[in-house]
Amino acid sequence: MSTFFDGPEFHGMAAGGKISHNPGMGDGMMRELAPFLKAEGIDVDDPNADFTEAEFHAAMEKAQEEYNRRLFTPVGAHRGLALGKLRSFSVAFAEGDIKTAEAVVASLPSDPQDFNPSVAQVTGAAMDLLDEWFTDDVHGPKLGGVMAPKWSAKKSRAVARDILALAHKGRVVDSLDRLIASNSGRPVLEGSMLAVAAAVARLAKRNKVSEQQFVDELMPLDGYPEPVAGTYGSTDRVFQDDQDDQDVQDGPAAEQDLPEWLGGSSAEASAQANPHADPQSVDERMDAVEKTVYEMPLYQRFRDWLAETYDDVDEDSEVFDIAHLLFCIAVSSRADIDEPEGIDDLLDVLESFAVDGQEEAEKTDGESPSTVIFLDSLEALDNYLRFRMDTDENPERWNAARARAEAASMRTDPLPSALMAAVEANALSEEQLAQPLSDNRLVSGVAGILEWIGDSRPLTGTGRVKRADIAEAAEKFGIDAVGVASNARYEDGVNYARSADEVPVLEAMWAVMQSAEITEITGTKVRPGSAADEWKKGEVSADTALPVIGAFIYERLLDVINLVPGEDYGAPAITIAQRLIEILTPDSAPERPDLDLGEVRAERLSTLLADELQELTELGLLTAGGDTMSVEPVYKRIVAGAALMLLSGPRS
Numbered sequence: 001m002s003t004f005f006d007g008p009e010f011h012g013m014a015a016g017g018k019i020s021h022n023p024g025m026g027d028g029m030m031r032e033l034a035p036f037l038k039a040e041g042i043d044v045d046d047p048n049a050d051f052t053e054a055e056f057h058a059a060m061e062k063a064q065e066e067y068n069r070r071l072f073t074p075v076g077a078h079r080g081l082a083l084g085k086l087r088s089f090s091v092a093f094a095e096g097d098i099k100t101a102e103a104v105v106a107s108l109p110s111d112p113q114d115f116n117p118s119v120a121q122v123t124g125a126a127m128d129l130l131d132e133w134f135t136d137d138v139h140g141p142k143l144g145g146v147m148a149p150k151w152s153a154k155k156s157r158a159v160a161r162d163i164l165a166l167a168h169k170g171r172v173v174d175s176l177d178r179l180i181a182s183n184s185g186r187p188v189l190e191g192s193m194l195a196v197a198a199a200v201a202r203l204a205k206r207n208k209v210s211e212q213q214f215v216d217e218l219m220p221l222d223g224y225p226e227p228v229a230g231t232y233g234s235t236d237r238v239f240q241d242d243q244d245d246q247d248v249q250d251g252p253a254a255e256q257d258l259p260e261w262l263g264g265s266s267a268e269a270s271a272q273a274n275p276h277a278d279p280q281s282v283d284e285r286m287d288a289v290e291k292t293v294y295e296m297p298l299y300q301r302f303r304d305w306l307a308e309t310y311d312d313v314d315e316d317s318e319v320f321d322i323a324h325l326l327f328c329i330a331v332s333s334r335a336d337i338d339e340p341e342g343i344d345d346l347l348d349v350l351e352s353f354a355v356d357g358q359e360e361a362e363k364t365d366g367e368s369p370s371t372v373i374f375l376d377s378l379e380a381l382d383n384y385l386r387f388r389m390d391t392d393e394n395p396e397r398w399n400a401a402r403a404r405a406e407a408a409s410m411r412t413d414p415l416p417s418a419l420m421a422a423v424e425a426n427a428l429s430e431e432q433l434a435q436p437l438s439d440n441r442l443v444s445g446v447a448g449i450l451e452w453i454g455d456s457r458p459l460t461g462t463g464r465v466k467r468a469d470i471a472e473a474a475e476k477f478g479i480d481a482v483g484v485a486s487n488a489r490y491e492d493g494v495n496y497a498r499s500a501d502e503v504p505v506l507e508a509m510w511a512v513m514q515s516a517e518i519t520e521i522t523g524t525k526v527r528p529g530s531a532a533d534e535w536k537k538g539e540v541s542a543d544t545a546l547p548v549i550g551a552f553i554y555e556r557l558l559d560v561i562n563l564v565p566g567e568d569y570g571a572p573a574i575t576i577a578q579r580l581i582e583i584l585t586p587d588s589a590p591e592r593p594d595l596d597l598g599e600v601r602a603e604r605l606s607t608l609l610a611d612e613l614q615e616l617t618e619l620g621l622l623t624a625g626g627d628t629m630s631v632e633p634v635y636k637r638i639v640a641g642a643a644l645m646l647l648s649g650p651r652s
Contacts, residue, residue: 072124080224159191550638
């Protein structure tokens with residue numbers, strides 16, 4: 001029978017590059033897509049079919065989406081088989097048996113077989129589990145900050161990171177098409193299996209059971225029918241095994257973390273395989289790496305820069321030791337850090353130390369050697385990136401690399417890692433972001449301030465609200481305040497302030513409105529800024545309003561730190577961020593760190609922070625219930641973001 005695909009219209013589209021039609025596998029694929037196309041109104045078997053090219057492409061896109069959904073959704077016996085593969089992979093991974101885990105991946109065929117699930121079926125089952133676990137009321141809170149575990153294929157580990165971030169939002173399955181299009185099949189398979197293994201390890205630890213007990217509980221095989229011979233016949237391969245592509249994509253630095261002669265992850269395996277290896281050869285290879293490092297002009301220039309920057313240190317200082325360590329790691333892992341792109345390869349290697357450190361910390365008390373190497377290397381890398389930005393002809397090309405290095409530090413430290421997970425888990429949908437943010441005192445206050453300003457309004461010489469105007473301006477935000485010449489005080493719920501900077505909410509919003517270009521100050525006058533029109537209505541979308549509210553929260557928390565006596569910024573910032581993650585995720589917050597604040601400073605910080613949390617509660621951003629506090633869902637992301645900004649260091 002003549003079909004649309006045999007006709008001149010289709011071949012005309014194909015010749016123009018608008019359709020890619022591959023005979024053989026393509027014909028089989030089209031036959032499989034035909035029912036889905038027909039459901040969209042395109043009958044490929046009807047020689048008289050009347051549809052436009054645009055209609056065909058629209059139908060094809062929907063048909064492929066539905067086809068992929070079916071392809072990646074195992075049912076009956078094959079769902080049980082897919083879960084069996086995920087169980088085997090997760091338990092083997094938890095036990096450190098990487099060879100068995102790799103064998104599980106290698107055993108998966110491209111197409112389903114009678115007694116073996118396909119790559120797509122295992123991928124789909126893994127994604128379904130992740131969405132279920134991460135959004136579960138019991139398991140979800142325990143999964144904050146889960147990291148992608150080490151794996152030989154760099155791209156697969158990167159995909160695992162993406163999948164874990166999506167899982168916090170319950171959007172892994174919904175992102176299937178994008179993940180496949182961006183990464184191809186094998187990295188998505190391995191990334192989803194790695195994410196499941198990471199979740200299993202975390203939940204087993206939090207529930208104080210073995211990984212085997214956990215998979216028995218959450219991935220039971222009871223109830224699935226036995227597979228039957230003859231269920232699947234030979235079919236065209238529709239899901240490519242792209243291991244060869246993966247090998248090409250992963251560069252030398254991705255193929256290994258570190259060789260055993262630099263203490264890399266292959267050391268244990270090498271020792272087991274060759275217990276009589278000559279230790280002298282290890283020393284010789286280490287000597288070769290160090291010789292290479294010492295002869296590198298880049299290394300010498302970096303040392304010279306360090307000597308100029310740290311003029312109070314000698315050559316035996318730790319700053320030079322960790323620089324040497326960083327270059328040895330880069331050389332041994334073949335990461336080309338002379339270019340910004342090489343920093344990604346180096347970070348993959350460094351993060352393997354962080355993962356090792358986490359695993360070691362779970363088994364022993366105290367800081368592990370792997371963690372020390374990771375932290376020292378990150379410190380050296382920060383120096384190195386500052387060196388490149390100081391000396392490079394195009395310093396801006398190193399900005400992205402420095403941002404990635406800072407993100408790597410946060411991913412592996414428990415507190416910022418948990419905050420990043422909270423940011424990722426509480427992203428709003430496009431529909432939610434488009435909705436007006438109603439019943440918010442700060443939003444309505446901005447509209448009130450703009451109305452009060454009119455075309456322009458006079459200010460003090462320092463650009464603040466005049467004392468006589470404090471009461472009217474503060475009232476826009478629901479604050480009772482009065483300007484006074486002396487005797488500033490709080491009395492009967494009223495803030496008697498000598499200057500607008502003594503009215504915290506007004507002062508913080510005044511600064512935020514300028515930075516958001518809602519207002520602008522010229523000389524001693526304030527007028528509406530370029531972004532004012534959207535705010536004047538008082539109904540602002542969440543997408544516009546939330547960054548402004550987040551900046552306000554950050555300003556208020558920063559003010560708390562500035563009011564704590566002493567020069568140390570870090571300890572108060574960590575204390576505040578820790579308190580916020582405990583409010584955001586009370587069931588999965590990391591342990592409180594040991595900080596040497598001193599009794600006086602600790603008491604002062606506690607009082608200031610309690611007052612500020614009360615203020616945020618009165619503004620409707622937090623909710624208090626008895627002895628506990630929580631964050632309104634719409635504000636969780638910006639509260640976590642404000643805490644992360646505090647941890648990034650004092651504002652320059």
